[in-house]
Amino acid sequence: MVIADVCVCAYTDHGHCGSLNKNGEVENDITLDTIQKTSCSMALAGADMFAPSGMMDGQVLAIRNALD
Numbered sequence: 001m002v003i004a005d006v007c008v009c010a011y012t013d014h015g016h017c018g019s020l021n022k023n024g025e026v027e028n029d030i031t032l033d034t035i036q037k038t039s040c041s042m043a044l045a046g047a048d049m050f051a052p053s054g055m056m057d058g059q060v061l062a063i064r065n066a067l068d
Contacts, residue, residue, distance in 0.1 A: 002047050003047070004051065006035055017055045037066075039063045039067060
């Protein structure tokens, strides 16, 4: 079984769990879109289960909706 950690902090230069806007504030909606695309990519690559470790509101629902 492959369990995938879903978070974008490892791919950002600022270390936050979300994408930042030009003012340096976390943009939840953009981040959720990124997390959905990432989760689908991980599923296509063979992930069996997801472990969302990001601290974004609505992350679990966004992942579930994308995978459905």
